[in-house]
Amino acid sequence: MQTASANIPTLPVNGVTFYLPQSIDDVKALLRQARQANQSVSVRGSGHSFPLTPQTETSANTMHIMLSHLNAVSLDKTTGIVTVQAGCHLGLDPFDPTKISTTENSLCYQLDPLDAQGRRTQPPGWALPDLGGITHQTIGGFMATGSSGGSTKFAFEDALLSVRVVYHGETDVEERVFERPATNDPNDPFYGAAFASMGLMGIVVEATYQCIPAFNIVGSEQTFSQSDCSMVDLFGPGSGDTPSLQQFLNKTDYTRLMWWPQASEQEMVIWQAARADAFKDWQTFVPKPYLEVPKPFGSQTLQDVIEWLAGKLFETIDRLPFFIELIIKRIFPKGNPTREELIRELEKMQDGMLLRILKFFVSQGEDQQFQDIWWNGLPMDNQMSDDLFPVWFTELWIPIEQTEAVMQFLKKFYQNPENAGIFSVELYAAKASEFWLSPAYGTDVFRVDVFWFAKNEENPVDYYDRFWRALPAAGFYFRPHWGKYLPDPNGPQGITYLQAQYPRWNDFMTLRQQMDPHNLFVTPYWQKQLGLS
Ligand SMILES: Cc1cc2nc3c(=O)[nH]c(=O)nc-3n(C[C@H](O)[C@H](O)[C@H](O)COP(=O)(O)OP(=O)(O)OC[C@H]3O[C@@H](n4cnc5c(N)ncnc54)[C@H](O)[C@@H]3O)c2cc1C
Incomplete structure (x- = not known):
């Protein structure tokens, strides 16, 4: 008998066969086939989650899917409401194995087109409120892990109006649209399924956003000595004109700090930007891009x-x-x-x-001023090549009120050279989120993003474990970024700990069971990390 997927193209990536459905009907056919074959189902976005992506690729009895052909964008230019299929990338993904991703078919470009020099040739279009440090991700992947840019004022998910999910119910494949409730009822399943769902509620095939008018950003990057930073009181409560770090994170539109805490360095590189009007003199606006890597x-x-x-x-x-x-x-x-x-x-x-x-x-090493269009300026790490200079992370989100105490703690912690390591740590923030399993659920957060150069031969887990253990021991109960290294599920910051950090954990799991009664989307990775059975 011919399988349902016989006419659906496939592509080998890292030795794994990926199905490339060309329509939502193809997605449904694949789900039926997986159910019949008793396989779990995993969707790969741009594969930027480590170690989630490589570990999922090696899992047995799993059907692997990429939504690269489901990348259509439909924008109402009058209202700024855009519906985008989940395989669409935010920007160009230079390492897309299907080679389908281009700048021109990315969401950001289609919202606010630019020429090859990064300039507008037509009046400013529409924008998303915030972006992460890169824009290689797909819509589906960015949202599934609850990703976020560096702002307490603006959040990507604030623009989200609805998602369409395809899943396998008790007897057959079904479709469900989760819409933002007009009443903002926090118990609405929209807040469980539409963002930070880890792909556990089914396959998100499209999302609809209310965009905002396009904007520019104007900013600077400056390097300070850790002990003498005139811009921010890094470890204290702030004084006079110098804000505490928490105050700085609250008042700055977009920012991130790169800390080199080693005894020989002790430097803080502060990138910050403010929104600027894109409509005034748009014809004559000339971007001056931020330069991260020497060029x-x-x-x-x-x-x-x-x-x-x-x-x-x-x-x-x-x-x-x-x-x-x-x-x-x-x-x-x-x-x-x-x-x-x-x-x-x-x-x-x-x-x-x-x-x-x-x-x-x-680090470029020199102070610099920059101005740019929102989607070229906000993703400041797009210049770092994932291929030539791969970086892995564990990222720990802590209630923002604890910023000063965390900084005091880290200053001492880094006095041990073994803790300081040889790379930097990124410090930034995110706005409180209503989504049940967002690590920013219910509170603005201070984020400690610990870098690991992926070509380093040692095991990052040994290094990260120092942070995972030390922070809660000092009273800082972090929630980890879902798309980065997670603590050992059976260790002290494992499943039981995670459950305790999320007040809506049980509601999420109840909804998950309704959406996935046959556990099709419980891949070995999430089964292990979240203790799902
Ligand atoms: C260099 C670099 C910089 C980064 N910068 C930031 C940052 O600034 N801020 C931040 O918050 N994060 C950041 N991240 C993390 C990144 O945003 C997340 O790992 C994100 O999930 C990657 O998106 P992706 O498209 O690659 O998804 P993948 O990694 O491919 O998938 C992630 C998860 O989403 C699921 N998924 C994907 N598509 C769908 C779908 N359509 N339906 C259901 N489930 C789906 C997958 O099954 C998987 O569980 C960074 C990562 C890297 C490598």
């Missing part, structure tokens, strides 16, 4: 070479002790006490070298 002579090729070199240098030095140890073993007799000392010294030197490389290549 000699304005050349993209040279910028890529620099990033490639950074990765290669890092890998070489990362493996250096192994080779040096081999040589020393040959020279010194085994057990010679000076050998261990020598290696310790070399490792210290190595850490210093690795840090220099990361810092040199990640």
